[in-house]
Amino acid sequence: MTSFSQKDTNKICLSYSTAKLIAIDLVKGDSAVAELKITNKLIWQLNEKISTQDSIVTLYVIKEKNYISQNIKYEEINIENKKIITGLENDVAKLTQKNNNLKSGLKYLGGGFVASILTIITLTLIK
Numbered sequence: 138m139t140s141f142s143q144k145d146t147n148k149i150c151l152s153y154s155t156a157k158l159i160a161i162d163l164v165k166g167d168s169a170v171a172e173l174k175i176t177n178k179l180i181w182q183l184n185e186k187i188s189t190q191d192s193i194v195t196l197y198v199i200k201e202k203n204y205i206s207q208n209i210k211y212e213e214i215n216i217e218n219k220k221i222i223t224g225l226e227n228d229v230a231k232l233t234q235k236n237n238n239l240k241s242g243l244k245y246l247g248g249g250f251v252a253s254i255l256t257i258i259t260l261t262l263i264k
Contacts (some may be wrong), residue, residue, distance in 0.1 A: 151159070
């Protein structure tokens with residue numbers, strides 16, 4: 138290996154193989170920087186996609202809670218309606234029984250009225 142001193146610092150003397158290795162390293166470095174930029178962009182896009190998906194999942198969770206709440210309310214309304222229907226059916230049964238009793242009473246009352254009229258007519262004719 139020979140050594141020499143350099144007086145002009147604007148020029149550096151390198152062997153061809155060393156210059157070739159330096160050029161290869163520079164190209165690899167430039168490629169790595171470009172690849173890093175692309176990778177960072179992809180990471181940013183993936184983070185945006187994850188954020189969007191989280192928003193969608195949150196929206197569906199809210200919708201599911203609302204759906205469950207609606208089902209619970211529907212069941213409560215259904216139970217109340219069944220209670221009301223049962224009460225109305227009992228009222229109808231009681232009123233039907235009272236109506237039948239009134240009809241029977243009117244039959245007896247009508248029969249008694251006819252008997253009274255006949256009695257009055259008979260007594261009037263006898264006198």
